[in-house]
Amino acid sequence: VSEISRYLVPGDVFLLDGKKLSLPCDAVLIDGSCIVNEGMLTGESIPVMKTLLPLTESPEPWKTHSMEDYRRHVLFCGTEVIQAKSSGRGLTRAVVLQTGFNTAKGDLVRSILYPRPLNFQLYRDAFKFIVGLSAIGVLGLIYTICVFTYHNVNVVAMALLLLTAAVPPAIPAALTTGTVYAQRRLKKKKIFCITPQRINICGQINLVCFDKTGTLTEDGLDLWGILPSEGSRTPLPWGPVCGAMASCHSLVVLDKKIQGDPLDLKMFEGTHWVIQKGSDELKLRMDLLCVIRESNPQATSLFPDLFQAPVEGIAILHQFPFSSGLQRMSVVSQKIGEEQYDLYMKGAPETVSSFCRQETVPSDFLEELKTYTSQGFRVIALAHKSLVPRKHNHVSFLLPREEVESGLEFLGLLVMENRLKPETKPVLQELAAARIRSIMVTGDNLQTAVTVARSADMIHEASKVIIVEASEPEGSAPASIAWRLAEGSKTSAAAPSVSTAKGRAEAQERLLHTSLFHGSCHYHFAMNGKSYQVLVKHFYSLLPKILLNATVFARMSPGQKSSLVEELQKLDYYVGMCGDGANDCGALKMAHAGISLSEQEASVASPFTSQIPNIQCVPELIREGRAALVASFAVVKYLTLYGLIQFVGTALLFWVSV
Numbered sequence: 342v343s344e345i346s347r348y349l350v351p352g353d354v355f356l357l358d359g360k361k362l363s364l365p366c367d368a369v370l371i372d373g374s375c376i377v378n379e380g381m382l383t384g385e386s387i388p389v390m391k392t393l394l395p396l397t398e399s400p401e402p403w404k405t406h407s408m409e410d411y412r413r414h415v416l417f418c419g420t421e422v423i424q425a426k427s428s429g430r431g432l433t434r435a436v437v438l439q440t441g442f443n444t445a446k447g448d449l450v451r452s453i454l455y456p457r458p459l460n461f462q463l464y465r466d467a468f469k470f471i472v473g474l475s476a477i478g479v480l481g482l483i484y485t486i487c488v489f490t491y492h493n494v495n496v497v498a499m500a501l502l503l504l505t506a507a508v509p510p511a512i513p514a515a516l517t518t519g520t521v522y523a524q525r526r527l528k529k530k531k532i533f534c535i536t537p538q539r540i541n542i543c544g545q546i547n548l549v550c551f552d553k554t555g556t557l558t559e560d561g562l563d564l565w566g567i568l569p570s571e572g573s574r575t576p577l578p579w580g581p582v583c584g585a586m587a588s589c590h591s592l593v594v595l596d597k598k599i600q601g602d603p604l605d606l607k608m609f610e611g612t613h614w615v616i617q618k619g620s621d622e623l624k625l626r627m628d629l630l631c632v633i634r635e636s637n638p639q640a641t642s643l644f645p646d647l648f649q650a651p652v653e654g655i656a657i658l659h660q661f662p663f664s665s666g667l668q669r670m671s672v673v674s675q676k677i678g679e680e681q682y683d684l685y686m687k688g689a690p691e692t693v694s695s696f697c698r699q700e701t702v703p704s705d706f707l708e709e710l711k712t713y714t715s716q717g718f719r720v721i722a723l724a725h726k727s728l729v730p731r732k733h734n735h736v737s738f739l740l741p742r743e744e745v746e747s748g749l750e751f752l753g754l755l756v757m758e759n760r761l762k763p764e765t766k767p768v769l770q771e772l773a774a775a776r777i778r779s780i781m782v783t784g785d786n787l788q789t790a791v792t793v794a795r796s797a798d799m800i801h802e803a804s805k806v807i808i809v810e811a812s813e814p815e816g817s818a819p820a821s822i823a824w825r826l827a828e829g830s831k832t833s834a835a836a837p838s839v840s841t842a843k844g845r846a847e848a849q850e851r852l853l854h855t856s857l858f859h860g861s862c863h864y865h866f867a868m869n870g871k872s873y874q875v876l877v878k879h880f881y882s883l884l885p886k887i888l889l890n891a892t893v894f895a896r897m898s899p900g901q902k903s904s905l906v907e908e909l910q911k912l913d914y915y916v917g918m919c920g921d922g923a924n925d926c927g928a929l930k931m932a933h934a935g936i937s938l939s940e941q942e943a944s945v946a947s948p949f950t951s952q953i954p955n956i957q958c959v960p961e962l963i964r965e966g967r968a969a970l971v972a973s974f975a976v977v978k979y980l981t982l983y984g985l986i987q988f989v990g991t992a993l994l995f996w997v998s999v
């Protein structure tokens with residue numbers, strides 16, 4: 342494809358033969374599936390699975406899907422196809438959608454050539470300042486014309502001399518000198534920048550939003566435990582839970598190494614199974630990925646029950662990939678040598694439980710979830726369904742996702758450790774000491790996020806956390822907001838002791854009112870994406886007051902993350918955003934200074950990219966921004982003073998000399 346890429350036009354069909362390929366255009370997959378590295382686009386270097394566009398009646402099926410759905414079927418220009426798998430009907434095929442500047446890569450080049458105009462006070466003031474100087478220059482011009490016309494001398498050259506003395510032409514250059522040197526220093530610290538004008542803005546940042554997983558906490562979370570919904574808890578016997586852990590992931594084998602989402606990786610490692618390609622021996626097509634039991638004697642002796650599985654392996658027939666918006670992923674799989682198909686789902690516990698038959702969800706599900714999230718664990722739920730072979734034959738996985746993902750059986754919870762990176766706490770303390778606000782914006786559970794924020798010192802031990810729960814209007818009831826103190830918040834000693842439930846509720850309400858409106862104690866608001874959405878829609882006038890003290894935003898979708906950054910900017914904050922994943926892209930672009938933690942040198946995702954995967958880059962960038970700002974300002978002051986002295990001196994000379 343690369344040789345003929347300049348001949349490609351939208352509508353052309355091309356074949357992918359499985360070799361590595363850097364895509365020359367945006368294309369939609371119509372047959373087979375691909376594994377792609379989209380680091381250039383998202384800053385995230387984990388391989389992403391692209392599936393074929395489902396068949397629909399619509400003449401333009403890609404337009405009927407949401408952006409999130411659409412991305413799962415589109416191969417973007419500039420990204421790299423690592424593997425292409427056919428669907429058994431010949432080679433993998435894709436249709437060209439866009440070429441040249443209209444593609445994703447074109448977007449990157451365009452964002453470098455024509456960055457988004459900056460609405461920065463410094464640049465606005467610099468413009469006003471130059472207009473002021475020009476006015477002085479024009480006065481000088483009039484003065485010279487008057488003086489020299491009176492004495493009948495060559496006016497033009499002299500008049501221009503005075504005009505240019507007042508407006509130093511080097512001012513724009515002076516404004517960029519600081520940034521050029523700062524950019525060089527940042528590069529040495531492995532922080533890359535595609536829009537150098539933003540470096541000056543970094544000096545003004547007074548609020549930084551942080552993503553949690555992979556940014557504040559470690560990416561490779563260790564599997565802490567499994568909590569099956571029924572049966573004995575240790576050791577884990579073969580069954581659907583084991584099947585889900587072995588097959589419900591989007592891991593791939595590249596260069597003999599298993600790669601993919603760190604969460605998937607840890608979960609799969611917990612099973613001690615291995616990934617292998619289909620083979621004649623297994624009576625499976627070569628392009629199918631399967632997970633099989635490993636005959637590792639050491640592991641077998643450690644986990645005897647795990648290895649007494651009545652199945653040889655599981656073939657993964659189809660994947661419905663994970664997306665932050667949906668908060669879940671599922672796979673259709675088949676036990677090797679059996680006719681039956683299985684659907685396994687994993688994702689956020691609240692989301693997964695909503696797809697399950699309610700009788701299969703344990704009655705203490707919410708309490709168990711709270712127990713683990715309040716200790717700061719990351720909790721994932723698993724679910725399963727057997728697909729009836731008669732009805733769901735070999736094309737079962739081509740059925741719409743919603744149809745397959747229904748009436749599931751709840752299997753249990755996976756509990757993963759959420760360890761803070763060693764650099765997180767000192768950096769957050771440094772920012773707090775510099776009076777720069779830190780906010781956590783995450784897709785994870787609210788209680789987990791609050792606990793992590795407390796352990797990272799984002800919320801001080803003595804501070805209260807007030808959970809804001811806003812609900813949509815229901816029937817005749819209008820939209821409402823409820824406030825409640827989060828678990829672990831110390832109630833004030835001054836709080837009156839009330840024994841009745843009603844009295845206690847009233848006392849708590851009074852306490853909240855006092856803390857909120859009379860500033861008697863330090864408090865932080867925390868809310869989830871749903872409540873944030875309701876506040877934006879129904880309580881917009883209250884939003885600024887809440888945002889001024891909100892520190893934790895959990896279960897935020899990518900769209901809500903960028904909307905939050907925009908709302909904070911409306912409050913005149915200079916907002917920095919530091920994130921690592923594809924779900925942060927919108928917010929990274931929206932912020933005054935978006936910093937993506939990525940192995941890539943540049944991505945369309947954000948103006949700054951730090952190759953060192955921790956938040957130490959944030960104070961570095963603010964420091965360099967301030968240095969650049971101060972240097973630029975000092976040079977501008979020097980040049981202006983120099984120009985004005987020259988202006989006055991020349992004007993006096995003109996007066997004296999003629």
Ligand SMILES: Nc1ncnc2c1ncn2[C@@H]1O[C@H](COP(=O)(O)OP(=O)(O)OP(=O)(O)O)[C@@H](O)[C@H]1O
Pocket residue numbers: 552553554555602604605663664665666668669670687688689690720721782783784785786922924
């Ligand atoms: N690979 C995955 N498979 C299934 N569910 C997942 C997977 N990764 C995350 N989840 C679930 O979806 C939720 C949202 O994920 P998302 O990637 O948006 O945010 P996050 O990784 O939890 O946090 P952050 O926004 O801080 O990176 C997670 O809290 C988790 O419950």
